[in-house]
Amino acid sequence: MPASGPAPARLSARRVLALVADPGTFAELPHPARQSPPDGPLGWQGYDASRARAAERTGEEESVVVGTARVEGTAAVLIAFEFGFLGGSLGERTGDRLEAAYVHARAHRLPVVPLVATGGSRMQEGMLALSQLQRVARQSALTREAGLAQVAVLRDPTTGGGWATLGAGADVILALPGAQVGFAGSRVRPPDADPAAYTAEAQLAAGAADAVVPPAELKASLGLWLRLLTAPAPIPADPPLALGGSALPATGWEAVRRARAPHRPRAEAYLDAYFTRRVALVGDRCGGADPGGMLCGFGERADGRTVAFAAQTGTATRPAGYRTAARLIRLADRLGIPVLTLVDTPGAANDAEAERQGAGAAIAELFGEVAAARTPITTLVVGEGGSGGALALAAPGNTWATPDSYFSVIAPELAAAILKRAPDDVETTAGQLRIRPQDLVELGVVRGIVGNSPDGLAAPAPPAPPG
Template sequence: MPERLTARQFIALLTPDFAELPRPGGTEGAYGPDGPLEWAGYDDARALAAARTGEEESVVCGRATVGGVPSVLIAFEFGYLGGSLGEHTGDRLEAAHTCARAHRLPVVSLIATGGSRMQEGMLALTQLQRMARQSALTRAAGLPQLAVARDPTTGGGWATLGAGADVVLALPDAQVAFAGSRVRPPDADPAAYTAQAQLAAGTVDAIVRPRDLRETVGRWLALLAAPSTEPAPVPGTATAAADLPATGWDAVRRARDPGRPRARAYLDAYFTRRTEIGGDRCGGRGGGMLCGFGTHAGRTIAYAAQDGTPTRPAGYRTAARLIRLADSLSVPVLTLVDTPGAANDAEAERQGVGAAIADLFGAVATARTPLTTLVIGEGGSGGALALAAPGNTWATPDSYFSVIAPESAAAILKRPADQVRATADHLRVRPQDLVALGVVRGITGGGAAAPPPPG
């Protein structure tokens, strides 16, 4: 079990600069003895918790500067009735979010809680609705929310402030789950209720050691709290090839060349630093897609990049999550298209690949923040087009974009195998063909860009 620090010790890991918010009015002092349910012994339990921890409630809220970014911090004190949520807790959390919106500050929640407070019954449970509303209002204001799941992070605190944050970090080996340790089935696998399990399921973005939290949280805040209205610049190509393919099949061959640069090479060349988000929040991570935020020429740019393999449902869902997050924070997005197509195996269908692609199409279509796309390799059908920015897509000399792979097109048209190359020409998949058709704006190569076609 990880070492449990107090709320203020945990705050000190992030910053020496912390000013606690004034005690809110709200429901504090509104009840008679033993709280709203008159639960015998509740006053004594709170008095004992206060004496043991030095805190008057299960959360400490204040303003601080983390990594140079002014922020609002929320830190749970697990020693105060297990970090449980009651109405007074809700008062403080609402005040913290109200302060964040009033001063245009990001919110960082350092969570350690066992859930809702039994001694306040349903009045405690309804604080989850209150927290969900505050989080939604803060998101609608375009302010980032970052959560750190400590040990333990369970129950409603995980299901609102934790899993509902824009970026979720967790401490190694921490209990992170909706079901607390005392309410799980007796035969439950304890490994399924850990930070590592949540990472594998795409719910936690990264596992971070306590000593690395200040740098990691500061880096995330610097990236997320930097809106911009300018589109992401088109990357220069990472390949030395500057000539264009002579035939459609040449374009396909070059795009499939294992030696050409892939997404990571482009991202490494484009960003001075970058940090990845870790999953789709639906049980999957990876899926042939690299997503995150980075710094380019001093500006924050979000990115979603296919890695050259068939893209799986988790990849499409992660890209949709990334684009919606960037849109809510007014951060421009760069997408890199490189896939032979969507994964078409039975498991991909069971995981809802069609719905995942539809969701990504929807995220791209409704994004208000500017999107820029570069096709860097294979552009295989709708599985590639879903990631492309309408009206602002470019191509490299080592790429093609096609309604379907030439081999599949020939099979559908009942052409013999020796007609595949000719079919590639008929499909007009070369970068210069795509420019002429108006599908892409231009061709990048060696940092230069061909002008779009007239009209």
């Protein structure tokens, strides 16, 4: 990532509204008329003159413009910051408008879209300005409790309290390329701070944003997110059809070999076949992402239904992957969207770095979210089901398996080692563990085995050899 580059264009509030709103649909919302003493609540000399100059320069009366509009056909409340008005800073009047926007969203069951460009709180109003962050956080929390989505768009710059509330507190975070994003603004950072760390791209890499979207694609991307997050259909998702072989494995070791085969269909293939289009939820919001080990997001089925997904990719899952899946399930549960999970991992990452990143706590969090979810969760084991690192993603009572999968308390090689058996006994151990899909059905661990056609299960396997 380059340490510096050309500064991104700073769009005015009206320009960004015109960029995302369907033509002719934006209607500004009324807001309370606050009477304040000369030069504001602190009597800051010259404050009134500064506001007057900002209004003349931008054509706005405050640092935010709020209203309703349709984005690709979906109605939403839009909050657009005007950075040209005192750096898009938050003051008491800003707080009035923000609160009015959230109240209107809850009253009319609309998602909220903050289009953020701010330097933080307004110095000329002191602690009264800073306290607006608590006010915004309260309104955001009430909106979250009401089951309404919040999708933030980070413009240049998004710093200070605006990032730490309206931005980072949103359910989904999109950002414009090259936007300055960070809690510390450019004037208050350590002099040796790496500027590349305070960018939209860095936040994406750190799991603090979901996508960096060019302006020309912003409307389509935002519209798709809003459509998917506002179309709940809380009925269980159907398990996908199997994409691999249809015959069941004859032995436990055959099940292991087939699950580990490099040509076996993986998560991407299953998601492509299951959804007509989908968007990715990236990162755990704790400084980590595991895009190579866990794919999370929301997709649209051919019948228009939205289904959330968390899919392991066949590699060892990192702690950030488990936390991202937990984040996805919490959001889907709150919005009433069913969830599909795909199990495919040899197990949780067990290196020293994974331990330092809190592997146990991350897996425990996911177990808890799956157990507590009110929205229906459907699981398909598509490959390896390795120990608790796989079971954490599985829905109790609604887990299915493909013919080229297995599910085991631990990998057969490790089981043999724990039992102090010779390497030659691994295959025998695999059979004794009863890890074949048909074994799992008989044991009651999975509900059934999916086939590769809508009207049938997998073909029965020949009997396992004795022993």
